[in-house]
Amino acid sequence: MNFKCFAENCSNPLKYYCSCQKDYVFSCPEHINQHTDEGDVSLHCIKVMYKCIDSEKKNILINAYQKVSEALLKSQNSIIISINSLVQTLADFKKNTELFFRDQRVGVGKIIDSIKLEDKELIIPELSERKKILHEELQAYYDLLDKKIESFCKSTKQELSLLSELNKDYNEFYDDKIFDFKGNANLDKNLYFFKTGTKLFAEFNVINQYITQFEVNVDEAQGCLGAVCQLPGYKIFHAGGYNPDLASGYIIDLNNHSVEILRGVRGRSFACATYYDNEVYLFAGWHINANLAYCDKFSLATRTWSSLANFPAGAVYSVSALPCREFFILSTLSGNNLYKYDTKKNSYDILTQGVVNHVCNILFRDNDKCFYLANNLCFKSNGENLGIWAKNAKILTEPLGHITSKPVSRNRNVYFVSSQSRIIYKFDLETEDSSKVLTY
Ligand SMILES: [Zn+2]
Ligand SMILES: [Zn+2]
Numbered sequence: 001m002n003f004k005c006f007a008e009n010c011s012n013p014l015k016y017y018c019s020c021q022k023d024y025v026f027s028c029p030e031h032i033n034q035h036t037d038e039g040d041v042s043l044h045c046i047k048v049m050y051k052c053i054d055s056e057k058k059n060i061l062i063n064a065y066q067k068v069s070e071a072l073l074k075s076q077n078s079i080i081i082s083i084n085s086l087v088q089t090l091a092d093f094k095k096n097t098e099l100f101f102r103d104q105r106v107g108v109g110k111i112i113d114s115i116k117l118e119d120k121e122l123i124i125p126e127l128s129e130r131k132k133i134l135h136e137e138l139q140a141y142y143d144l145l146d147k148k149i150e151s152f153c154k155s156t157k158q159e160l161s162l163l164s165e166l167n168k169d170y171n172e173f174y175d176d177k178i179f180d181f182k183g184n185a186n187l188d189k190n191l192y193f194f195k196t197g198t199k200l201f202a203e204f205n206v207i208n209q210y211i212t213q214f215e216v217n218v219d220e221a222q223g224c225l226g227a228v229c230q231l232p233g234y235k236i237f238h239a240g241g242y243n244p245d246l247a248s249g250y251i252i253d254l255n256n257h258s259v260e261i262l263r264g265v266r267g268r269s270f271a272c273a274t275y276y277d278n279e280v281y282l283f284a285g286w287h288i289n290a291n292l293a294y295c296d297k298f299s300l301a302t303r304t305w306s307s308l309a310n311f312p313a314g315a316v317y318s319v320s321a322l323p324c325r326e327f328f329i330l331s332t333l334s335g336n337n338l339y340k341y342d343t344k345k346n347s348y349d350i351l352t353q354g355v356v357n358h359v360c361n362i363l364f365r366d367n368d369k370c371f372y373l374a375n376n377l378c379f380k381s382n383g384e385n386l387g388i389w390a391k392n393a394k395i396l397t398e399p400l401g402h403i404t405s406k407p408v409s410r411n412r413n414v415y416f417v418s419s420q421s422r423i424i425y426k427f428d429l430e431t432e433d434s435s436k437v438l439t440y
Contacts, residue, residue: 007017016265019045024433027436068170068365082319100294147378177232179276184364184414185323187275188230188406193419194222195440196243201236202440204417206410211440217259218250224419225404227273227282229301230437237280242269242420245288249298264305266296267344270317270359274328276343283319283330283341284311291315312339312348318402322363322370327385331372333359339374355379360400364407367431371414375399378432398434 004015005028008337012028018035026037036044072232123126174176179185191204194214198221202213209352218332223241230249231237239262247267251260260327270293271285280298284291293315311319311332312430318333323342329351340351368383376399378392401418404427408415414427415437424437 005031006035007319008062008395009186014049016046017401018050019047045313067279068173072170072197092207100292107213147421165417177287179323181323181325182280182365182367183409184407185276186229186408187232188408191408191415191417191424192228192230192236192238193405193417194226194241194420196224196422197221197247198300201238203389204415206408206413206415207436211438216252216257219248219261220246221245222246223269225269225402226419227269227271227285227404229270229275229406231280237273237275237298238270239265239273239282240271240285240287242286245269247287262298262303262435266294266305268403269290270404270407270420272320274321274323276323281308281321281328281343283308283321284316284332285319288319291317308341309346309348313337314352318359320361320403322365324386329363329370330353331361331374332357333361340386352381352387355385355388356391358400360402362400362407362416364416364427366409366414373400373427373434380432392432394433396435400425400434 003026004010005012005014005166006025007027007030010028010031011028012025015029016027016032018027019033024372026049026142032046036088036118038047079149133380139312142379150164175183176187176189179187186246190206194200194216195202198220199215200234202211202214203217221244223243226237226241226246227237229237234254236254237253238252242248245267247265249262249265251262253259267287268285269280269287271282274281278300280300281295282297284293286292291314293310295311296305297308298305313332313335316332316334318331320331323331327343328341330341330348332339334357336353336355336357338355339352341347342349355375356374356379358377361372361374362371365373365383370381370383370386372379372381372389373396376396377378378393378394378396379389381389401421401423403416403418405417405419409429412429414429415425416427417425424440425434427434
C-alpha cells in the first residue's frame with residue numbers, strides 16, 4: 001500500500017497514524033504535532049504505524065512464497081518436458097516428410113532418365129502394354145493429405161493458443177480471488193447479517209471482534225436467517241429471510257454501501273448461500289410454514305436464476321454447504337446422511353450415512369480435516385475418505401443455533417453466527433470445542 005504523510009509535498013518516512021478519519025491520517029514525526037492541533041482535537045487518536053517485524057512471521061511469509069516459487073518451477077519443468085516431446089515429434093515428422101518426398105522424386109527422376117535413354121520399345125503383344133501413371137490422381141490424393149495436415153496444424157495452433165491463455169498470474173491466487181480448498185472455500189472475510197426487524201446490515205470483524213453496522217437502502221425491514229455470502233469485489237449476496245418471510249434479494253457493495261436489487265428471488269430462509277465459480281448456490285429452505293425442496297443458482301455474469309435438481313431428501317431446510325473442488329458437501333435437518341452435490345452433473349449422491357443431522361448445523365474444513373457440527377455433536381472426516389465421519393466423544397460446550405452464515409476461520413478459530421438467536425460462535429480447532437463469542 002502507498003501511504004503518504006498528510007502534509008503537502010512531504011516525503012519523510014512515516015511513523016504515526018491517526019484514526020480521526022475513516023481512511024486514517026498518516027504522518028511523519030515532523031508533522032504529527034501539526035495534525036494534532038488541527039480540527040476537532042478531541043477526535044485525534046495517534047498510534048505508531050510499525051513495529052519490528054516478528055522473525056517467525058517473516059519466515060512463514062518467505063516459506064509461503066518459496067513454495068509458490070517451487071510450484072512454478074515444478075510446473076514449468078513438467079510442461080517443458082511435454083512441449084519438448086511434441087517439438088521432437090513434429091521435427092521428426094517434418095524430417096520424415098521431407099525425406100519421403102525427396103526419395104519419391106528421386107525414384108521418379110530415375111524413371112524419366114531411363115525413358116530418355118531408351119531407344120528400343122518392346123512389341124510383344126500383351127507384354128508390351130505399359131502401365132500409365134495417373135498424375136492427376138496422385139495430385140488429388142496429395143491435395144487431400146495436404147488439407148488434412150493443414151487442418152491438423154491449424155487446430156493444433158488454436159488449441160495451443162487456448163492453452164497459453166490458461167496461464168494465470170500468481171496475483172490471481174490470493175485468497176480474495178480464489179477459493180482455498182484447504183480452508184472453507186469461501187470468500188467470506190467476516191460474518192455478515194441483518195439486524196432483525198431493521199435495515200441495518202452488520203459485520204462482525206473476526207480480527208478485532210467488533211460488530212459494525214450501516215443502514216442499507218433495501219425495500220423492507222429484514223428478518224433473520226437469510227442466505228448470505230461474500231462475493232468477489234468486496235460485495236455481499238443476501239437473499240430471503242425469516243420473521244418476516246422474505247422473497248427479496250440484494251447485492252450489497254461494502255465499498256460504498258450501495259445496493260443492487262435482485263429480480264426473481266424465491267422466498268426462502270433457513271438456507272445458506274454458497275459462492276462458487278461466479279454463481280451463488282442455494283439449497284432447499286423454509287418459506288411461510290413449509291419446507292422447500294427447490295434449489296437454485298444465481299449467475300453473477302447474467303444476473304439470472306436457474307433451477308437446480310430438487311434436494312434429494314425432499315423438502316427440508318438448514319442445508320449447509322461446503323465446496324470441494326468439483327462438488328459440494330451438503331447437510332440436512334434430520335436423518336444420518338450427508339450428500340454430495342456434483343456441480344457439473346447437477347446431481348446428488350449420498351456421501352455418508354454416518355452422521356446425526358440436526359436443524360442447527362454447519363460444515364467447515366481445516367486442511368485435510370472436514371468438520372460437521374450438528375447441535376452439540378462434532379463429526380470429523382479426513383479429506384482422504386469423505387465417506388467416513390467419526391463422532392468426537394466430547395459434547396460441544398455451546399450447542400449451535402440455526403446458522404446461515406458461512407464459516408470464517410482466523411487464528412485456529414472458526415467463527416459463525418446465528419442471526420436468529422443473535423449469537424456469534426467460535427469453534428476452537430485445537431480443543432475442538434465451541435463457545436459463545438458474544439450475543440448482540
Ligand atoms: Zn510529514
Ligand atoms: Zn487525527
